[in-house]
Amino acid sequence: MNFKVLALVMIGVMFAFDIVLKYLDVKSTDRETPDNVKDLFNPEEYKTWMAYHKEKCKLSFSRIFVSNIVTLLVIGFDVYALLLGVTGLSDDLYGAAVIVTLLDIIIGMIWSVPYSYIDNMKIEAKYGFNRMTNKTFVVDLVKELIINACVMCGLICLFIVIHQAMGNLLLIVFTAIALLILLAMVFLSPVLTRIFNKLTPLEEGELRDRLTKLLEDNNCTVRQISVTDGSRRSTKANAYFGGFGKMKTIVLYDTLIEQMTEDEIVAVFAHEMGHNKHKDTLKLYCMNIVNISLMVFMAWALVSYPEIYTYFGFDGVNYGFAFILLGSVCMSFVSPIIGLFINALSRKFEYAADKFAAENGYGEALVSGLKKLHKNSFSNLNPHPLLVKMFYNHPTLSERISALTAFMEGENK
Numbered sequence: 558m559n560f561k562v563l564a565l566v567m568i569g570v571m572f573a574f575d576i577v578l579k580y581l582d583v584k585s586t587d588r589e590t591p592d593n594v595k596d597l598f599n600p601e602e603y604k605t606w607m608a609y610h611k612e613k614c615k616l617s618f619s620r621i622f623v624s625n626i627v628t629l630l631v632i633g634f635d636v637y638a639l640l641l642g643v644t645g646l647s648d649d650l651y652g653a654a655v656i657v658t659l660l661d662i663i664i665g666m667i668w669s670v671p672y673s674y675i676d677n678m679k680i681e682a683k684y685g686f687n688r689m690t691n692k693t694f695v696v697d698l699v700k701e702l703i704i705n706a707c708v709m710c711g712l713i714c715l716f717i718v719i720h721q722a723m724g725n726l727l728l729i730v731f732t733a734i735a736l737l738i739l740l741a742m743v744f745l746s747p748v749l750t751r752i753f754n755k756l757t758p759l760e761e762g763e764l765r766d767r768l769t770k771l772l773e774d775n776n777c778t779v780r781q782i783s784v785t786d787g788s789r790r791s792t793k794a795n796a797y798f799g800g801f802g803k804m805k806t807i808v809l810y811d812t813l814i815e816q817m818t819e820d821e822i823v824a825v826f827a828h829e830m831g832h833n834k835h836k837d838t839l840k841l842y843c844m845n846i847v848n849i850s851l852m853v854f855m856a857w858a859l860v861s862y863p864e865i866y867t868y869f870g871f872d873g874v875n876y877g878f879a880f881i882l883l884g885s886v887c888m889s890f891v892s893p894i895i896g897l898f899i900n901a902l903s904r905k906f907e908y909a910a911d912k913f914a915a916e917n918g919y920g921e922a923l924v925s926g927l928k929k930l931h932k933n934s935f936s937n938l939n940p941h942p943l944l945v946k947m948f949y950n951h952p953t954l955s956e957r958i959s960a961l962t963a964f965m966e967g968e969n970k
């Protein structure tokens with residue numbers, strides 16, 4: 558079997574699939590807006606939303622196109638093996654893997670940075686969402702690059718060490734280590750957030766008293782209620798629970814506090830507390846165990862057949878390239894399928910968290926809060942159902958309002 562042809566065909570198939578999905582996304586402007594969210598935008602705002610959506614779709618069309626063409630060319634013409642040959646490190650197992658990984662990150666950056674720039678600094682700015690300065694954009698980029706390079710090279714070297722020392726036991730040992738790293742990242746997320754954002758404790762006052770009371774009423778302890786400077790990057794608002802156990806921190810975006818009434822903030826907070834109460838982060842983490850095991854299994858399968866690499870210009874196994882094949886070929890087939898399940902579960906969690914807020918008396922406030930959040934971030938109010946199934950980890954605004962309204966009507970009977 559010619560593995561290169563197989564890889565190129567698989568990338569081509571996913572390329573076509575991505576284009577179909579994007580087409581459905583573009584066409585969502587033709588769909589009727591559901592009745593319960595019709596009042597969100599006035600006709601003038603709706604027109605602006607359509608223009609925004611169109612521009613975003615156009616950019617993402619072009620991004621999908623360029624990304625796939627680059628992948629096809631780079632893999633098709635053995636670019637990684639050729640560039641590795643120039644460095645003279647082809648025979649060094651670790652050196653060769655690190656070089657290929659770094660090349661992949663650099664090539665990825667070269668084509669994708671202009672897109673992020675246009676997206677954030679041009680389109681988002683044009684519609685008044687972007688607050689990033691050029692400096693923030695560059696600093697974020699450099700931080701991401703360094704983190705990405707360290708994490709990827711570190712993981713791959715660890716993978717080689719374990720594979721060389723333990724052979725097929727890698728399946729168990731590396732999976733266990735990867736899961737521990739993921740757990741540590743969830744646990745330390747409040748600390749990791751600080752690499753990109755400032756967190757300050759919520760100042761004393763009525764809001765903090767109400768939030769603290771809600772926490773106490775539900776026997777929930779957190780380390781801190783923090784406010785993050787999301788406004789440095791975007792006007793879009795958010796809130797979330799980060800970390801586990803003693804590290805647990807609630808993070809509210811300063812933009813959320815700016816844009817919402819106190820009732821609405823408490824309602825969004827109550828929703829987040831619902832997630833916490835239902836241990837949703839932990840459940841999603843457990844779902845990821847399946848995901849990670851599958852990835853390790855595929856990586857193991859890829860490095861178990863050295864002949865694969867000869868089709869791509871290498872002399873033998875290149876662990877860095879194995880991870881590239883894993884990401885751009887294997888996972889691009891498997892991820893959408895896993896995504897269907899994880900997103901379905903996540904949407905179920907969202908309904909349950911909304912219900913929790915409503916049970917605590919914040920149903921109405923949550924409806925108006927959610928409307929504001931969606932209005933202020935120019936959400937798509939009528940996405941294609943297939944896109945919702947595949948990519949939405951939250952139900953649409955209309956679905957959430959319907960569920961909340963039905964719940965509140967049921968309670969009032």
Ligand SMILES: [Zn+2]
Nearest residue numbers: 828832907910
């Ligand atoms: Zn939620």
